[in-house]
Each structure stands twice: as structure tokens, then as C-alpha cells.
Amino acid sequence: MSKQELKDLIDSLRSKGITDENVLKAMLNVSRHLFVPEVVRHLAYKDSALPIGYGQTISQPYTVAFMTQAAKLDSNSKVLEIGTGSGYQAAILVQMGVKVFTIERNQNIYKITRKLFDDMGIRVAAKYGDGTIGWEEFAPYDAILVTAGGPTIPENLKKQLKIGGRLVIPVGDRTTQAMKIIRKTTDEKYEVESIPNFAFVPLIGREGWKDE
Ligand code: SAM
Numbered sequence: 752m753s754k755q756e757l758k759d760l761i762d763s764l765r766s767k768g769i770t771d772e773n774v775l776k777a778m779l780n781v782s783r784h785l786f787v788p789e790v791v792r793h794l795a796y797k798d799s800a801l802p803i804g805y806g807q808t809i810s811q812p813y814t815v816a817f818m819t820q821a822a823k824l825d826s827n828s829k830v831l832e833i834g835t836g837s838g839y840q841a842a843i844l845v846q847m848g849v850k851v852f853t854i855e856r857n858q859n860i861y862k863i864t865r866k867l868f869d870d871m872g873i874r875v876a877a878k879y880g881d882g883t884i885g886w887e888e889f890a891p892y893d894a895i896l897v898t899a900g901g902p903t904i905p906e907n908l909k910k911q912l913k914i915g916g917r918l919v920i921p922v923g924d925r926t927t928q929a930m931k932i933i934r935k936t937t938d939e940k941y942e943v944e945s946i947p948n949f950a951f952v953p954l955i956g957r958e959g960w961k962d963e
Contacts, residue, residue: 756796777846786837809837822894833882834898854882883956900928900951905958
């Protein structure tokens with residue numbers, strides 16, 4: 752890959768409305784081609800989702816940027832990611848100085864990506880399991896990013912947010928979803944913003960879809 756391809760990708764994210772300079776800077780400093788299989792490596796700097804095996808995908812860079820921007824993070828934030836996948840989203844968060852916890856339900860993907868984190872020296876807490884129930888032990892979180900599309904907003908994840916924290920999750924049917932940005936304003940109250948037209952692989956689990 753050439754550095755120019757990455758710069759062009761960042762410029763295209765800017766032109767599509769990404770304005771958070773910390774997000775753009777982090778994306779400029781993480782090499783996406785290192786997170787995709789060799790057969791699709793030549794496409795790593797296109798603004799598109801790519802297959803990573805086991806029927807799963809690495810999200811489109813615009814979507815990664817949009818979700819990260821929506822979470823309104825700073826370098827003291829603690830973030831839970833549901834759907835580790837390729838590890839790219841987690842790597843962007845680490846690059847921003849965020850403390851990252853990430854959960855993956857596919858054991859093969861979990862093992863491959865965990866090794867990648869170790870090999871690349873990316874410091875995250877990663878676990879294998881159903882992310883729809885969250886990771887209670889380290890809650891509450893400043894933000895929770897769900898990178899697979901669910902039928903509803905998981906109650907467990909809402910509970911594991913700090914007051915003022917944000918849950919960013921695509922909700923809809925199995926093929927198209929609206930991005931919900933849920934801000935916890937008190938222990939019982941949430942404000943929800945909804946942005947249409949996203950497409951994620953299904954969130955499978957206790958508070959997700961029931962089967963594949
Ligand atoms: N964040 C990822 C990245 O940067 O590559 C994108 C992940 S991919 C679009 C969605 C991932 O969510 C898949 O790897 C899938 O196995 C995983 N997944 C689906 N349901 C899950 C659940 N309940 N808990 C954890 N991971 C889940």
C-alpha cells in the first residue's frame with residue numbers, strides 16, 4: 752500500500768462529514784491492510800467493508816469513523832466494543848489513547864485477532880463470548896460500540912454505561928439497520944438519536960438474533 756492511498760481515504764472521510772480530528776488522525780496512523788486477509792489486501796484503502804472469513808467482515812472505514820466520532824471519546828475514555836472481528840476498530844480506539852475492552856463470539860476469529868493484537872503489540876482486553884450481555888466486571892463504560900446489527904437495544908449494555916456515556920449500535924433487520932446513538936442522561940433516562948442506512952452482519956446472542 753502507498754501512504755497516498757491512506758491519505759486519499761482520510762480525505763474522502765472528511766468529505767463525507769467526518770470532522771473529529773482525533774478520529775481522522777488515528778485512522779491515518781493505523782494501517783488497515785494489516786487487518787484484512789491477503790486476498791483482499793489490495794482493496795484495504797477503498798471505503799468499503801471487506802470479507803475477513805467465517806462469513807464476517809471488517810466494517811467500511813466510513814462506518815468505523817462515524818461510530819467512533821459518535822461516541823465522543825477522549826484519551827481518558829473506557830470503551831467496550833462488541834464484535835472484535837478483524838481488530839481494526841479496536842486498533843483505532845487504542846491509537847486514540849482509549850482503554851479498550853472487546854468481545855467476539857466467533858471462536859476462530861477471536862483466536863486469530865487475539866494473536867494479531869499480541870503480534871502487533873496492541874494493548875486491549877479481549878474475550879471470547881456473547882457481547883450482548885456486556886462485560887460487567889469492567890463496567891461502567893464511557894462508550895459501548897456494537898459493530899454488528901441487532902433487532903433491539905440490549906438492556907444489559909444500557910446498564911453498563913456511565914451517566915453521560917454513549918451506546919452506538921445498529922438496530923434493524925438482518926440486512927439494514929439505523930445507527931442508534933443512545934446517551935444515558937440519568938440512571939433511568941436515555942436520549943436516542945437514529946441515523947438510517949447502515950448494513951452490518953447480524954448480532955447473534957442472548958439480546959441479539961437467536962440463530963445464524
Ligand atoms: N469491529 C470489527 C472490525 O473492526 O473488524 C467489525 C466486526 S464484524 C462487522 C462483526 C463481528 O461481530 C463479527 O466478527 C461477529 O462474529 C461478531 N459478533 C456477532 N454477534 C456477536 C456477539 N453477540 N458478541 C460478540 N461478537 C459478535
